[in-house]
Amino acid sequence: MTIRHHLSDPLLIAYAAGTLPEAFSLVVATHVSMCDDCRARLGAFEAVGGAVVESSSVALSAGCLEAVLARLGTPEPVSPAKPKGQLPTPLQDYIGGDLAAVKWRRLGMGVRQAILPTSKGAIARLLYIPAGQAVPDHGHRGTELTLVLQGAFRDETDRFGTGDVEISGQELEHTPVAEAGCDCICLAATDAPLRFNALIPRLLQPLFRI
Amino acid sequence: MLLDLAPAPMTYSAMPSPPNPRRQARFVKARQAPVTQDQDWAAHMIAVRDKQDKAAFAALFQHFAPRIKGFLMKSGTDAALAEECAQDVMATLWNKAQLYDPARASVATWVFTIARNRRIDIARRAKRPEPELLDWAQDDAPDQADIYEAAQETKRLTAALADLPEKQRALIQRAFYGDLSHSEIAAETGLPLGTIKSRIRLALDRLRQKMT
Numbered sequence: 524m525t526i527r528h529h530l531s532d533p534l535l536i537a538y539a540a541g542t543l544p545e546a547f548s549l550v551v552a553t554h555v556s557m558c559d560d561c562r563a564r565l566g567a568f569e570a571v572g573g574a575v576v577e578s579s580s581v582a583l584s585a586g587c588l589e590a591v592l593a594r595l596g597t598p599e600p601v602s603p604a605k606p607k608g609q610l611p612t613p614l615q616d617y618i619g620g621d622l623a624a625v626k627w628r629r630l631g632m633g634v635r636q637a638i639l640p641t642s643k644g645a646i647a648r649l650l651y652i653p654a655g656q657a658v659p660d661h662g663h664r665g666t667e668l669t670l671v672l673q674g675a676f677r678d679e680t681d682r683f684g685t686g687d688v689e690i691s692g693q694e695l696e697h698t699p700v701a702e703a704g705c706d707c708i709c710l711a712a713t714d715a716p717l718r719f720n721a722l723i724p725r726l727l728q729p730l731f732r733i
Numbered sequence: 734m735l736l737d738l739a740p741a742p743m744t745y746s747a748m749p750s751p752p753n754p755r756r757q758a759r760f761v762k763a764r765q766a767p768v769t770q771d772q773d774w775a776a777h778m779i780a781v782r783d784k785q786d787k788a789a790f791a792a793l794f795q796h797f798a799p800r801i802k803g804f805l806m807k808s809g810t811d812a813a814l815a816e817e818c819a820q821d822v823m824a825t826l827w828n829k830a831q832l833y834d835p836a837r838a839s840v841a842t843w844v845f846t847i848a849r850n851r852r853i854d855i856a857r858r859a860k861r862p863e864p865e866l867l868d869w870a871q872d873d874a875p876d877q878a879d880i881y882e883a884a885q886e887t888k889r890l891t892a893a894l895a896d897l898p899e900k901q902r903a904l905i906q907r908a909f910y911g912d913l914s915h916s917e918i919a920a921e922t923g924l925p926l927g928t929i930k931s932r933i934r935l936a937l938d939r940l941r942q943k944m945t
């Protein structure tokens with residue numbers, strides 16, 4: 524797997540700082556699980572966080588240490604690593620299982636989606652696009668992150684293969700098309716509803732929460 | 734690129750000390766001989782992890798608990814809650830000590846991630862998805878050069894942060910106190926991120942070595 528499209532510095536900084544909406548954090552955690560490059564960059568930004576903590580000192584009340592010493596018990600043993608599945612573990616936690624456990628809903632033309640439970644502010648969903656099929660072209664009001672989990676898609680900007688993440692802002696109007704040969708599965712997060720250009724999908728929008 | 738003011742050594746041989754990483758290794762393991770200031774916190778943390786050493790924990794507490802409290806107050810938490818959370822964070826440090834790997838992060842960095850997660854807990858009651866844990870090769874003694882480098886890095890970054898002009902320092906601090914949203918960070922061109930590029934390369938080399 525050669526990843527060509529990575530997370531941006533601002534996304535990794537916001538994730539390191541803990542300020543991303545949960546749905547975006549899920550995309551970041553899933554990509555980092557697949558990508559050494561972004562894992563290394565995330566570690567570096569967390570080290571900046573360590574330096575910020577080092578330089579923020581405020582005196583404690585008396586007895587603070589003693590209270591903590593009194594409650595120290597037996598440390599937790601390390602839990603064994605989960606067996607590897609088809610999908611990275613942060614994503615499995617939200618699905619409640621591996622790929623086979625996804626509860627897909629049909630969107631028409633063979634396209635399916637599953638909305639994952641995250642807090643308000645952004646929506647995360649899995650998209651299943653049959654090989655050669657297009658997702659209705661749409662623009663965005665906010666930011667959309669699309670991480671390829673299986674297969675590949677192309678749009679007006681580039682090709683996105685397994686592990687690649689496309690970061691699109693308001694200005695992008697695109698029509699992603701799944702590459703022939705393999706059905707494409709993506710994890711997508713948006714912080715505002717998508718704008719579809721065709722009339723019908725717009726009517727369906729409230730229904731499917733796309 | 735103001736963080737570049739603190740020159741980041743690109744190779745271990747470029748570092749002034751320690752001359753012999755292997756000797757340093759024995760210091761960390763046995764904790765008999767005095768350790769250098771740079772490795773101190775990692776050595777304390779290893780004593781907590783391997784021997785449930787309460788004296789080492791108390792020393793870590795004296796250094797880090799006031800900083801966690803300060804960090805959380807700057808993040809908008811009131812003093813009483815910040816102190817309570819600092820206590821929770823330090824208790825977590827003890828409880829989850831087995832997860833600490835001194836070759837991958839300095840104690841300050843690890844403390845930051847625990848404090849950040851505590852802040853997310855209290856502020857939003859939202860979950861935080863975490864990346865898959867890597868299956869690091871089970872070598873019994875982590876590379877001492879890595880431990881040294883992780884501690885050095887925090888020292889360098891802390892010094893570099895202190896040297897920044899007020900405006901830029903405030904910007905970095907605000908980002909990590911959780912004051913800036915993703916789009917605000919994206920719109921901000923003044924973030925001085927120069928130095929950490931070399932750190933990224935080191936971390937990446939390390940990941941590749943470990944995973945092959």
Ligand SMILES: [Zn+2]
Binds near residue numbers: 561562
């Ligand atoms: Zn990446």
